[in-house]
Amino acid sequence: MNLLILFRLAMQSILRNRTRAALTMLGIVIGVAAVIVMVAVGYGARSRIREQIGNLGTNMIVITPGASTTGGVSQGAQAFATLTVADAEKIRSQSQTVVAVSPVLALRSQVLAPGGNWRTSINGVDTDYQTIRDWQTDSGSFFGPEDVRAARSVAVLGRTVAQRIFAGSDPVGQEIQIAALRFLVMGVLAPKGQTASGSDSDDVILVPYTTAATRLTGRPRIPQILVSTASQGEIPAAQEEMRVLLRESHRLSGDDDDDFTVRNQTDLATAAESSTRVMTLLMAAIASISLLVGGIGIMNIMLVSVTERTREIGIRLAIGARGADVLIQFLVESIVMGALGGVVGLVLGFTGAKVLAYFTGWETVISPLVMVGAVGFSGAVGVFFGFYPARKAAALNPIEALRYE
Amino acid sequence: MGEVVIQTDKITKTYVTGTNEVHALREVDLTVTKGELVAIMGTSGSGKSTLMNMLGCLDTPTSGSYTLDGVRVDGLGKNELAAIRNQKLGFVFQGFNLLARTSALENVELPMLYDRRGLKRDIRALAVAALERVGLGDRMEHPPNELSGGQQQRVAIARALVTEPALVLADEPTGNLDSRTSVEVMALFQELNAGGKTIVVVTHEPDIAVYATRVVRMKDGRIFSDEPVASRRDAARDLEELDRNAA
Numbered sequence: 001m002n003l004l005i006l007f008r009l010a011m012q013s014i015l016r017n018r019t020r021a022a023l024t025m026l027g028i029v030i031g032v033a034a035v036i037v038m039v040a041v042g043y044g045a046r047s048r049i050r051e052q053i054g055n056l057g058t059n060m061i062v063i064t065p066g067a068s069t070t071g072g073v074s075q076g077a078q079a080f081a082t083l084t085v086a087d088a089e090k091i092r093s094q095s096q097t098v099v100a101v102s103p104v105l106a107l108r109s110q111v112l113a114p115g116g117n118w119r120t121s122i123n124g125v126d127t128d129y130q131t132i133r134d135w136q137t138d139s140g141s142f143f144g145p146e147d148v149r150a151a152r153s154v155a156v157l158g159r160t161v162a163q164r165i166f167a168g169s170d171p172v173g174q175e176i177q178i179a180a181l182r183f184l185v186m187g188v189l190a191p192k193g194q195t196a197s198g199s200d201s202d203d204v205i206l207v208p209y210t211t212a213a214t215r216l217t218g219r220p221r222i223p224q225i226l227v228s229t230a231s232q233g234e235i236p237a238a239q240e241e242m243r244v245l246l247r248e249s250h251r252l253s254g255d256d257d258d259d260f261t262v263r264n265q266t267d268l269a270t271a272a273e274s275s276t277r278v279m280t281l282l283m284a285a286i287a288s289i290s291l292l293v294g295g296i297g298i299m300n301i302m303l304v305s306v307t308e309r310t311r312e313i314g315i316r317l318a319i320g321a322r323g324a325d326v327l328i329q330f331l332v333e334s335i336v337m338g339a340l341g342g343v344v345g346l347v348l349g350f351t352g353a354k355v356l357a358y359f360t361g362w363e364t365v366i367s368p369l370v371m372v373g374a375v376g377f378s379g380a381v382g383v384f385f386g387f388y389p390a391r392k393a394a395a396l397n398p399i400e401a402l403r404y405e
Numbered sequence: 406m407g408e409v410v411i412q413t414d415k416i417t418k419t420y421v422t423g424t425n426e427v428h429a430l431r432e433v434d435l436t437v438t439k440g441e442l443v444a445i446m447g448t449s450g451s452g453k454s455t456l457m458n459m460l461g462c463l464d465t466p467t468s469g470s471y472t473l474d475g476v477r478v479d480g481l482g483k484n485e486l487a488a489i490r491n492q493k494l495g496f497v498f499q500g501f502n503l504l505a506r507t508s509a510l511e512n513v514e515l516p517m518l519y520d521r522r523g524l525k526r527d528i529r530a531l532a533v534a535a536l537e538r539v540g541l542g543d544r545m546e547h548p549p550n551e552l553s554g555g556q557q558q559r560v561a562i563a564r565a566l567v568t569e570p571a572l573v574l575a576d577e578p579t580g581n582l583d584s585r586t587s588v589e590v591m592a593l594f595q596e597l598n599a600g601g602k603t604i605v606v607v608t609h610e611p612d613i614a615v616y617a618t619r620v621v622r623m624k625d626g627r628i629f630s631d632e633p634v635a636s637r638r639d640a641a642r643d644l645e646e647l648d649r650n651a652a
């Protein structure tokens with residue numbers, strides 16, 4: 001019997017019991033659709049995180065205070081402030097590998113302007129910050145080295161802040177007041193959108209770090225020192241160099257743990273992705289259970305089918321079919337049933353993911369691999385759960401099968 | 406004497422159900438040569454079907470040996486038996502045993518689909534020819550439930566013939582048919598037999614046995630008489646006579 005005939009036989013048998021086959025396949029359909037939607041949502045979240053991490057800057061290395069755990073998630077990193085402006089200056093003067101360095105001094109403050117007032121993050125940064133984060137100005141310009149050296153009261157506004165306190169009018173050249181101090185607005189930054197953690201990157205005011213350190217009241221934390229290398233390839237070497245320099249600067253002896261963490265963008269992405277990956281896996285695993293249940297449904301219906309068709313099997317055996325012919329006939333039937341369910345599930349899952357994306361605004365990514373995998377897997381479910389009934393059919397004795405009432 | 410098609414040597418079949426044994430066949434020796442049309446008769450339970458199943462390689466004997474068309478059949482594996490059933494035998498069952506919801510044509514094609522010799526032949530054309538031979542050229546697309554009993558039996562005969570087997574076995578082929586249709590079926594067997602086919606038919610009815618060339622009678626799993634038919638009848642002529650009487 002060639003495959004075409006076997007396939008036709010399988011289709012005939014499925015079509016003869018349309019309702020029954022449809023109900024049996026429903027388990028597979030739901031399973032496949034659920035897996036596809038879950039994975040699409042997970043992949044979507046992941047690709048979005050990648051994009052956001054990529055948005056942070058180019059060839060960037062982030063140094064944060066506090067030791068990291070082996071899992072890459074910083075633990076109480078902000079609990080003890082171990083990074084200082086001096087660390088950043090040491091890196092600038094001694095590093096062989098990095099081309100740009102900027103500390104980030106962070107504080108929150110109320111900002112006053114003629115058009116309104118707003119509470120926002122004030123970040124004290126160096127001019128290199130613009131290079132590292134690859135952050136252009138939409139209007140005006142970034143402050144220059146002279147502004148930093150002289151600790152001038154100048155500021156560059158994030159898009160959100162500009163909109164909040166200068167509703168409509170051009171902020172460049174105007175004055176704002178941060179914690180009772182007057183600042184000249186030199187520029188407005190291009191929008192960067194959301195960060196990986198979901199906060200607004202544009203809700204920020206950048207000032208020279210010297211100004212932030214000396215003239216703004218309140219002790220600013222240094223949550224980050226950012227550095228960047230000339231190329232991607234130099235990142236590992238630079239990371240190692242940062243460690244050596246900072247250990248030296250922090251006077252850590254041989255067996256002391258690092259009291260800071262040096263990570264590149266890939267590390268950041270991995271850390272951020274790991275939680276979504278766990279979620280995706282978990283959801284896909286739950287969805288797969290439905291596939292399993294669908295498989296058991298196929299097995300059940302195939303067993304019924306073998307019993308119902310005992311006479312047919314007897315006739316086939318009597319006129320010269322081998323056990324293997326009967327086995328394959330039933331196996332093809334269950335594979336077709338599984339794969340058909342898979343294809344319908346695929347279409348449903350695809351549509352479901354699109355509909356979900358439309359209504360929730362979540363990004364969903366359906367990879368071709370998942371589509372092929374889902375249909376292939378449901379076919380495999382057919383093989384696995386169809387094998388036992390098919391073997392049962394093949395093992396029948398022709399005489400007994402013909403006598404079966 | 407011509408070429409030997411069937412040769413059994415002390416074939417025995419014993420069914421064991423629980424504690425008691427049923428001796429369905431006791432040391433049956435049967436030889437059938439090419440071109441014979443043998444009728445097997447006997448009371449119910451005398452072992453006719455059991456013998457036919459042995460001859461048809463559907464079941465294996467408890468002891469004894471069986472040579473079919475020069476091949477020792479006992480001791481062969483399942484797959485080899487399947488190949489013999491497929492290529493050397495045509496079996497016509499009492500209950501027709503056609504595949505339901507499958508056209509007459511597809512039913513007749515079936516044995517050729519299970520042929521593993523990889524012959525280059527036009528399966529469809531052979532099936533059509535076989536159906537035409539049994540006079541069903543105009544009903545080929547109909548499934549069994551749209552055919553009369555006699556027509557169904559003719560489809561079954563076409564299916565048994567289509568592979569050009571060395572031996573055609575029919576277990577009570579007329580058991581479910583009225584007397585006229587029974588004669589029709591026997592006319593078909595006689596025609597095939599005249600064409601050189603070896604045929605073994607099981608029947609209860611003496612009226613049917615007279616169309617054979619030889620009658621074997623069984624009792625309690627043994628052959629107790631085996632003789633040629635003295636006054637053999639011609640089924641085709643009987644049919645004409647029946648038509649004349651009806652008119």
Ligand SMILES: Nc1ncnc2c1ncn2[C@@H]1O[C@H](COP(=O)(O)OP(=O)(O)OP(=O)(O)O)[C@@H](O)[C@H]1O
Pocket residue numbers: 420421422427428429447448449450451452453454455456
């Ligand atoms: N599978 C079986 N298990 C046990 N006993 C069986 C089995 N098949 C047949 N027999 C017994 O073997 C004996 C012969 O049966 P068989 O079917 O050959 O009779 P038969 O001559 O064909 O009868 P009939 O004319 O009624 O068809 C019977 O006594 C029957 O009960």
Ligand SMILES: [Mg+2]
Pocket residue numbers: 453454455
């Ligand atoms: Mg019988």
